[in-house]
Amino acid sequence: HSLFFKLRVYLKPxxxxxxxxxxxxxxxxxxxxxxxxxxxxxxxxxxxxKCMDKPGPKLDSRTEICFVNCVERxxxxxxxxxNRLEQxxxxxxxxxxxxxx
Amino acid sequence: xDGFGSDFSSGAGSGKMDTxxxxxxxxxxxxxxxxxxxxxxxxxxxxxxxxxxxxxxLDNSEQKCIAMCMDRYMDAWNTVSCAxxxxxxxxxxxx
Numbered sequence: 001h002s003l004f005f006k007l008r009v010y011l012k013p014x015x016x017x018x019x020x021x022x023x024x025x026x027x028x029x030x031x032x033x034x035x036x037x038x039x040x041x042x043x044x045x046x047x048x049x050k051c052m053d054k055p056g057p058k059l060d061s062r063t064e065i066c067f068v069n070c071v072e073r074x075x076x077x078x079x080x081x082x083n084r085l086e087q088x089x090x091x092x093x094x095x096x097x098x099x100x101x
Numbered sequence: 102x103d104g105f106g107s108d109f110s111s112g113a114g115s116g117k118m119d120t121x122x123x124x125x126x127x128x129x130x131x132x133x134x135x136x137x138x139x140x141x142x143x144x145x146x147x148x149x150x151x152x153x154x155x156x157x158x159l160d161n162s163e164q165k166c167i168a169m170c171m172d173r174y175m176d177a178w179n180t181v182s183c184a185x186x187x188x189x190x191x192x193x194x195x196x
Contacts (some may be wrong), residue, residue: 022120030131036185037135044174044181045142052177055150055170064180071184 043071143174 051066151166152159159167 020120026124040182041138044178048146048177055173059176067177067180068184071181075188
């Protein structure tokens, strides 16, 4: 993503000239934070479509529960896909083989 | 460190750049980027929800809708952020 790109493009020259363990750690922590932020952005957008009818004066509990469920199921879906892909690879050989069937 | 100052120096003379300053500037950029991302998605969603037939101006009801929509989008964002954070904590506790 562009932000990671900026982090690496801006800071890489500095790391090349002087080893800054502080910078290295900072990049790793901020990258992790950004992955989190990006997913929150993405899930908010997706779950808004699924959970929000007409924006009211407040977020009622039914809508709030929908958002929470949506996040959980989104992550479940992601894990399910990874697990099944792993299983398919193990039992059928390479990914490209199973994809061409 | 001199000579690399042109991109980073904010008029502070020689452009000497220390780690702390870089870190602070990058943090600001990250915060700005996140705010922009949030606003972009919020604008998209609230336009979709509130502007049915684009007229020659934004009428009162449309403005009220957008205002409410903004607040609800922030509520949604915070709810998602908390829910995701909880889930991550739960996952880490399992390992």
